[in-house]
Amino acid sequence: MTRSSWAAALALTALAAGCGPGDDRDGDARETRRAPTAGPAAVDSAVADSGPAEAEAPPTLRGIMLQLQADMGRVSRGIWAGRFDSVAAAAQAIADHPRVGPRERTAIVETLGDRAAAFQAADAAVHDAAVVLAEQARAGDITGVMEALARLQDGCVACHTGFRDVLRADGGVDTTAARP
Numbered sequence: 001m002t003r004s005s006w007a008a009a010l011a012l013t014a015l016a017a018g019c020g021p022g023d024d025r026d027g028d029a030r031e032t033r034r035a036p037t038a039g040p041a042a043v044d045s046a047v048a049d050s051g052p053a054e055a056e057a058p059p060t061l062r063g064i065m066l067q068l069q070a071d072m073g074r075v076s077r078g079i080w081a082g083r084f085d086s087v088a089a090a091a092q093a094i095a096d097h098p099r100v101g102p103r104e105r106t107a108i109v110e111t112l113g114d115r116a117a118a119f120q121a122a123d124a125a126v127h128d129a130a131v132v133l134a135e136q137a138r139a140g141d142i143t144g145v146m147e148a149l150a151r152l153q154d155g156c157v158a159c160h161t162g163f164r165d166v167l168r169a170d171g172g173v174d175t176t177a178a179r180p
């Protein structure tokens with residue numbers, strides 16, 4: 001997929017979007033989580049691949065971030081262990097991170113106003129970098145992996161620099177619920 005089509009697919013449908021089952025490109029597992037009444041197999045897989053909070057409600061932005069952090073840890077461990085397969089799996093999980101629910105999405109968009117598009121672009125940049133990282137890992141190219149990882153980290157930090165404080169400070173954004 002091209003960079004621009006990823007960006008288009010991500011625009012408001014990624015981090016900051018609530019999505020219905022029908023518009024979820026790669027969301028088999030996520031749909032399963034959202035439809036625990038679909039049958040015993042669906043319940044089993046929901047239990048197997050997600051935590052209890054995720055099975056009940058869409059993750060918060062903060063919850064997604066904590067998962068990204070864990071996945072970045074998996075990337076690092078995979079690099080040190082020479083395990084390209086786990087680097088690829090972790091990078092793919094970053095690329096396919098879940099989305100916030102519609103209420104939080106609305107709050108984020110309202111808080112950011114004109115800057116919402118830049119927030120989405122920052123999310124798309126991280127997505128693209130994670131896809132490249134997964135590809136380089138599958139190819140077993142350590143140089144490519146390290147370059148893609150640097151771009152990915154740049155993307156994380158760029159969004160934090162631009163948006164973390166404003167989204168944190170705004171009481172209308174329900175990202176504080178999971179905080180102590």
Ligand code: HEC
Binds near residue numbers: 015061122152159168
């Ligand atoms: C599109 C913007 C954006 C991108 C891209 C992004 N973040 Fe975040 N991140 C945020 C915002 C906003 C917060 C503050 C959320 C809050 O406090 O509720 C945050 C918070 C965090 C936190 C702190 C969680 C906590 O409260 O302890 C971690 C860790 C984190 N991000 C990791 C990452 C990693 C790793 C990446 C890249 C793989 C990444 N983020 C990419 C916007 C982004």
